[in-house]
Amino acid sequence: MNRTGIMMSPIASKEMQDVDPSMMAPPGDESALAAMRAEYIASADMVGSMPPPASVSGAVQTAVAMLKGNHPALLLDKLGERLAFERTGTRLYDALITKCEVMLDGQISMTMADLERIRAEEARHFLLVSDAIESLGGDPTTQTPCADLAGVESMGLVQVLNDPRTTISQSLHAILTAELSDKAGWETLVALAEDQGLDDLAAEFTVALEKEREHLGLVTTWFDEALGMSYGEVEIPADAAGSAAPQGGGATPAA
Ligand SMILES: [Fe+2]
Structure with missing residues (x-):
């Protein structure tokens, strides 16, 4: 039985709140805590660092890019982040596929084939990023600072999906968080590649971004359906490349 709320015990909670003010300690604030944190922040190192170029050609590419006023280390750091997140x-x-093999009951429009397809696209994006890092003279096995942070950020999502007690709706909420982050991450990569004049990479990243937008639209719809909201049929193109993808929460509620 869930006994976490104060109203589970109205008498004891009233007694607790009816305290003689003269018996109470003066109210404090968080300034001491903030001051201590500020000290730590001022003296802290960075979270990891970028390694030097992995090869002679990488060193040359880095030097040329820097001469052009670009920031190759920033792009490689963000590529490392995307690599970690797509993995x-x-x-x-x-994890969702394993859960749905046990629990999916036809109540929502999501199918196992949908999940297998998106899973394959995430894996393809991982390989795309890995190739991009190599093409820029980097080492895809490097744990970059932003890759480290992406790993920490997504720890909770992995825990939610792998918890045997979570429902499909709860799992889809975690997946929705991941897809929102995915979309934002690819938008950053497209912008960085364009900014550094890497037109071929920017074009490849844009294709990946379109896929991620489609994932987000689908997951949003499935999540709404799992909550019992009816948003109508969602078109899932057989070959989604270049197709009109549904955007997040796009359709009009049926009721
Ligand atoms: Fe995705």
Whole structure:
């Protein structure tokens, strides 16, 4: 039985609140805590660092890019972040597939084939990012600072998906969080690649971004359906490349 709320015990909670003010300690604030944190922040190192270029050609590419006024280390750091997140994304869908093999009951429009397809796209995006890092002279096995942070950020999502007690609706909420982050991450990569004049990469990243927008639209719809909201049929193109993808929560509620 859930006994976490104060109203579970109205008499004791009233007694607790009816305290003689003269018996209470003066109210404090968080300034001492903030001051201590400020000290730590001022003297802290960074979360990791970017390694030097992995090869001679990488060193040359980095030097040329820097001469052009670009920031190759920033792009490689964000690529490392996307690599880490797409790896986790693939595992999140693996976990959802396992859960749905047991629990999916036809109450929502999501199918196992949908999940397998998105899982394959996340894995393809992982390989796309890995190739991009190599093409820029980097090492895809490097744990970059932002890759480290992406791993920490997504820890809770992995826990939710792999918890045997969570429902499909609860799992989809975690997946929705991941897809929102995914979309934002690819938008950043497209912008960075365009900014650094890497037109071929920017074009490839834009295709990946379109896929992520489609994932977000689908997951939003499935999540709403799992909550019992009817948003109508969602078109899932057989070959989604370049197709009109549904955007987050796009349709009009039926009722
Ligand atoms: Fe995705």
